[in-house]
Amino acid sequence: MKWPRILxxxxxxxxxxxxxxxxxxxxxxxxxxFSVDGGNGVSGGGIYIARAVIGQPDAGPxxxxxxxQARGGFLASEEQGPPSLGGVTDNVNGSLHLRWxxxxxxxxxxxxxxxxxYQEGWVELSPVGSLWYPYLRTVPEGNMRVDxxxxxxxWMSNQYYDGDWHACVNPWTGILYGGTPHKPINVxxxxxxxxxxxxxxxxxxxxxxxxxxxxxxxxxxRWVNTVGPSxxxxxxxxxxxxxxxxxxxxLFTVPSAGAYWFWIRGAGWLAPYPTGEFxxxxxxxxx
Numbered sequence: 001m002k003w004p005r006i007l008x009x010x011x012x013x014x015x016x017x018x019x020x021x022x023x024x025x026x027x028x029x030x031x032x033x034f035s036v037d038g039g040n041g042v043s044g045g046g047i048y049i050a051r052a053v054i055g056q057p058d059a060g061p062x063x064x065x066x067x068x069q070a071r072g073g074f075l076a077s078e079e080q081g082p083p084s085l086g087g088v089t090d091n092v093n094g095s096l097h098l099r100w101x102x103x104x105x106x107x108x109x110x111x112x113x114x115x116x117x118y119q120e121g122w123v124e125l126s127p128v129g130s131l132w133y134p135y136l137r138t139v140p141e142g143n144m145r146v147d148x149x150x151x152x153x154x155w156m157s158n159q160y161y162d163g164d165w166h167a168c169v170n171p172w173t174g175i176l177y178g179g180t181p182h183k184p185i186n187v188x189x190x191x192x193x194x195x196x197x198x199x200x201x202x203x204x205x206x207x208x209x210x211x212x213x214x215x216x217x218x219x220x221x222r223w224v225n226t227v228g229p230s231x232x233x234x235x236x237x238x239x240x241x242x243x244x245x246x247x248x249x250x251l252f253t254v255p256s257a258g259a260y261w262f263w264i265r266g267a268g269w270l271a272p273y274p275t276g277e278f279x280x281x282x283x284x285x286x287x
Contacts, residue, residue, distance in 0.1 A: 080105050082166035085156045091143060092178030092270060099141040100156040100168070107158035110135040111165075112144045117151035118182050118204045148276075149179040149268050150207025181208040181266030181276035186248075189262045189283035196253050197283050199262050203248040208266035209273065211238040211245065215252065218259035227253040257287045 081104030089097045098112060112133040114123045122131050123146050135142045137158075146152055152174065157167040186202040199213065213236040217224045223234055229250050230236040236250070244250040254260055262281045268274045 078105050080160050080164055082168050083156050083158050085168045085170050085172055088154060088172040090176050090178050094147045094179030095143050095145045096176060097143050098156060101140060102158060107137050108161045109137050109159050111157045111159055113155055114146055115153040118207055146176060147179060148182045148207060149176050150182060150204055151175050175206045177269045180274045181268050183277040184264050184266060184279040187264060187279040187281045189281035191283055191285050193286055195257060195285055195287060196251060197285050198249060198251050199281060200249045201264060203245055204266060209240055209269045210267050211264055212267060213264045216261040224255055254285050257285055259284050
């Protein structure tokens, strides 16, 4: 809502210290520093409205105790609007620490939400499966769980008592290095003939340092050595920036024709390099 005419009145007075920031006094005169402050208010009549202070309150720490608090600073808007997202840091445990500010009217609550770049979907938090991560309207920072390492888009929003909702216009985009990697998705195994199989998956180029792969023979009911990215081995490691990693594809030679299960999981960036959940793919390999 816009007022037809708004008069902004502001006046501040202070008598500064002289010399080395010390008060100057002498005789009947005292020039100690002080400010003339006033509170927020609206007055007027007819088509004229005055929204003003006599001296802006000094900015500083919050005073008082629950449930009453006084916070110095500048006049806030009385119109509803979005908050502004400030710094975002990695807590190295599958969560982010967010800081934000709200120069619009006081809201009912803040709501954080995020988009998972690897899974190409909104992060829905367990156990309720909600997109929203709520914060009290009185706090300017807080933690947000996302659980997995990787790339994210993160927003802060606010909601008002009348139901109006506003998302920030400056979302954060970045990489969370802490946490457990996602379970690999789009995992498929293909028979390519000659006792060879190709394993394909969607690589998480932001959330995994390497992938671990091993193969189970259904016919022999045991784990078997295969020839693949790590040579002739029961375990294969596909590291970040390698061709197999970036392409999300690796070729394996199995001991004999038959039915096989391929198992694959990601390992995290930071010590102790946590590993994620296994994904599996079944294939029948021919000679």
